[in-house]
Amino acid sequence: MLQQQLVDTIMMVSNTVIMICTGTVILLTIDWKIFLFVVATAPVYAVMYRYASEVIREISLELRHTNTCLWGFVSQKFDALKAVQAYGRERLERLNFHRLTSCFLRDALLQQRASAGLGRSAGIVGSAATTTIFLFGATRVMAGRMTLGEMLFSYSTAASLFGPVLELAQLNLIFANLGVTMQRVADILDTPLEITDAPDAVEFPSPVKRGFSLQHVAFSYDPENEEVESVLTDVNLHIPAGTWLCVMGPSGSGKTTLLYLLSRLYEPTHGSILVDGIPMKKIKTDSLRMRMGFVPQEAKIFSGTVRDNICYAYPDARPKQIMAAAKAAELHDFIMDMPVQYETIIGEKGTTLSGGQRQRLSLARALLTSPEVLILDDCTSALDADT
Numbered sequence: 001m002l003q004q005q006l007v008d009t010i011m012m013v014s015n016t017v018i019m020i021c022t023g024t025v026i027l028l029t030i031d032w033k034i035f036l037f038v039v040a041t042a043p044v045y046a047v048m049y050r051y052a053s054e055v056i057r058e059i060s061l062e063l064r065h066t067n068t069c070l071w072g073f074v075s076q077k078f079d080a081l082k083a084v085q086a087y088g089r090e091r092l093e094r095l096n097f098h099r100l101t102s103c104f105l106r107d108a109l110l111q112q113r114a115s116a117g118l119g120r121s122a123g124i125v126g127s128a129a130t131t132t133i134f135l136f137g138a139t140r141v142m143a144g145r146m147t148l149g150e151m152l153f154s155y156s157t158a159a160s161l162f163g164p165v166l167e168l169a170q171l172n173l174i175f176a177n178l179g180v181t182m183q184r185v186a187d188i189l190d191t192p193l194e195i196t197d198a199p200d201a202v203e204f205p206s207p208v209k210r211g212f213s214l215q216h217v218a219f220s221y222d223p224e225n226e227e228v229e230s231v232l233t234d235v236n237l238h239i240p241a242g243t244w245l246c247v248m249g250p251s252g253s254g255k256t257t258l259l260y261l262l263s264r265l266y267e268p269t270h271g272s273i274l275v276d277g278i279p280m281k282k283i284k285t286d287s288l289r290m291r292m293g294f295v296p297q298e299a300k301i302f303s304g305t306v307r308d309n310i311c312y313a314y315p316d317a318r319p320k321q322i323m324a325a326a327k328a329a330e331l332h333d334f335i336m337d338m339p340v341q342y343e344t345i346i347g348e349k350g351t352t353l354s355g356g357q358r359q360r361l362s363l364a365r366a367l368l369t370s371p372e373v374l375i376l377d378d379c380t381s382a383l384d385a386d387t
């Protein structure tokens, strides 16, 4: 979109410059005074558009903000539709939705009104200038200082120059809009990546021989803020290779956080995590993700086929591998009962899955790469007792 906007702007500027140059040469050849009338309108347009661009920029920013709030609200409430109904909050949510749409409409109308007002004012200035040029030309013809042909030709050339002059003045406005878009792109690009590879990063040790070691690991979700308590403090742990470790604790005690650290989805605030003696920071993220399978507490299903969902992390997987992962997660039989088996669309617009089926699918996704290390975050909570 940004690229399209830039290309359109460059095309418009080149056309405008060619038109203005040609018109200038014609007018200067016939009568330089008529050219002066055209030139005199340029500062008026410039001042008008400069003022308008500031106003329109502010409205654009506000509009973008209300747009983000509106879509965020809609997607959040759609996700929690059943909870909204279960707590009987439909009326309140409808009210919130109306409030947000009214704000959005107000800003959109303000933007349209500002642009329309500017267009009208520019039209008035243009009409006044062309009328003046016409009257000036007419007096010159009556005085015998210009032929009727010259007068009409210079009048039509001057009139056709107002369009390009206006477009040049509009550049301010285009740049104001482009600025808002660029600012957003810059904000996203400037957001520091939390997890990056060290220049001397090495491959994940495969097979893991000794295991994982946590040394004085501490973690806070907001290390800058001293009032926010650390979730984990001074955790020392050794998980030998070839063993299963089960972490138990009350809700909110930091189990998921610990698993995020082990998967390097977050970095410890203090201390370090070593795999076979290599600090995790020194391991290439890609190879770590490939060798470690993580099944999150909440199974995420994407809109697409069953196959797409299982091979999310490994799109080149062969059908045999996909089936093996589904069998291991005890999902294969269920998939075979679906209308078009592995090609059945699930997620937003397709078949919806039960909580247990979602967890099995999430498990199959993690098992697909035959990971060296498997991290399961309470991922059997929705499975039946037999499983």
Ligand SMILES: Nc1ncnc2c1ncn2[C@@H]1O[C@H](COP(=O)(O)OP(=O)(O)OP(=O)(O)O)[C@@H](O)[C@H]1O
Binding pocket: 221, 231, 249, 250, 251, 252, 253, 254, 255, 256, 257, 258, 297, 378
């Ligand atoms: N993204 C986050 N930002 C700030 N605080 C968070 C975030 N995620 C979790 N916390 C806080 O960290 C603490 C530990 O959360 P965590 O999810 O690790 O608990 P848990 O042991 O997995 O709980 P449960 O058994 O309910 O899954 C909680 O107090 C929680 O409020």
Ligand SMILES: [Mg+2]
Binding pocket: 255, 256, 257, 297, 377, 378
């Ligand atoms: Mg948890």
